Amino acid sequence: MEIISAIAVLRESLKGRRPVAFVPTMGNLHAGHLALVEQARRHGRCVVVSIFVNPLQFGPGEDLASYPRTLEEDCRQLQAAGADIVFTPGVEELLPAPQQFQVEPPPIAGELCGAYRPGHFRGVATIVLKLLNIVQPDYAVFGKKDYQQLHIIRAMVRELDVPAEIVAGETVRAADGLALSSRNSYLNRAERAEAPRLYRNLERVRKAVLSGQRDFAALESAAASDLAEHGWLVDYLSLRNADTLRPAQPGDAALVVLGAARLGKTRLIDNLEITAGQDHPSDNVII
Ligand code: PAF
Numbered sequence: 695m696e697i698i699s700a701i702a703v704l705r706e707s708l709k710g711r712r713p714v715a716f717v718p719t720m721g722n723l724h725a726g727h728l729a730l731v732e733q734a735r736r737h738g739r740c741v742v743v744s745i746f747v748n749p750l751q752f753g754p755g756e757d758l759a760s761y762p763r764t765l766e767e768d769c770r771q772l773q774a775a776g777a778d779i780v781f782t783p784g785v786e787e788l789l790p791a792p793q794q795f796q797v798e799p800p801p802i803a804g805e806l807c808g809a810y811r812p813g814h815f816r817g818v819a820t821i822v823l824k825l826l827n828i829v830q831p832d833y834a835v836f837g838k839k840d841y842q843q844l845h846i847i848r849a850m851v852r853e854l855d856v857p858a859e860i861v862a863g864e865t866v867r868a869a870d871g872l873a874l875s876s877r878n879s880y881l882n883r884a885e886r887a888e889a890p891r892l893y894r895n896l897e898r899v900r901k902a903v904l905s906g907q908r909d910f911a912a913l914e915s916a917a918a919s920d921l922a923e924h925g926w927l928v929d930y931l932s933l934r935n936a937d938t939l940r941p942a943q944p945g946d947a948a949l950v951v952l953g954a955a956r957l958g959k960t961r962l963i964d965n966l967e968i969t970a971g972q973d974h975p976s977d978n979v980i981i
Pocket residue numbers: 718719720746748751818821822840843
């Protein structure tokens with residue numbers, strides 16, 4: 695496995711190695727990321743994983759400085775997972791000057807997480823477009839855990855004619871249902887025990903919708919109240935159309951319930967797709 699930090703070296707190394715499958719990450723890798731690498735291996739002859747903590751997607755007062763940086767351990771895991779290249783550019787390589795051209799995402803980027811993290815998806819879309827231009831992959835794999843991010847990147851790639859196929863990776867969960875996330879490492883012992891409540895509430899909403907309940911507002915508010923009663927600060931808990939991310943309508947065929955809430959200092963997000971006829975969220979791997 696090569697570890698490369700310069701764009702020119704990466705481009706040279708990628709010559710003649712198609713199809714290339716790409717997994718962009720911010721490092722501090724866990725089993726969720728490794729499942730994306732495994733998926734990439736099924737698509738590409740050469741698997742590139744980038745590790746870059748992107749300053750453009752952090753707002754003032756967010757955790758850019760404290761975001762866990764674990765490069766050595768990440769590389770060890772990627773080697774074992776069969777990645778071919780780890781691309782680890784520094785800020786001076788990827789953002790050598792203030793980034794004046796930025797990708798302006800569509801209005802949906804101002805809803806859900808975007809309403810609580812202004813500019814976040816502009817920063818994500820800008821860095822992802824730069825990475826796609828640098829790596830020029832045939833496939834790029836993104837996790838469904840960041841459902842809104844996946845939606846926005848799909849739209850960007852489609853509307854800007856980026857010649858890469860976006861592949862969606864399933865969320866990986868701990869046995870108690872908590873979706874794996876780099877930010878779970880911020881949770882103390884008591885918070886970690888409480889954290890699966892977000893998943894349990896999403897699952898309750900999913901089951902209620904599948905059993906025919908259509909008072910979406912009541913379902914959202916019951917789930918948000920349960921979290922609030924247990925000390926969470928809820929940003930949103932929302933049923934949406936799975937394809938457009940517009941607020942759910944009773945006739946929609948495929949829905950997704952998304953939530954974001956803070957437990958102590960840690961902001962957790964999660965979601966579950968809701969498809970008629972599918973009794974359990976089979977899309978989620980439990981480790
Ligand atoms: O999902 C992430 O880890 C980041 O948002 C991404 C896609 C690597 C862009 O910085």
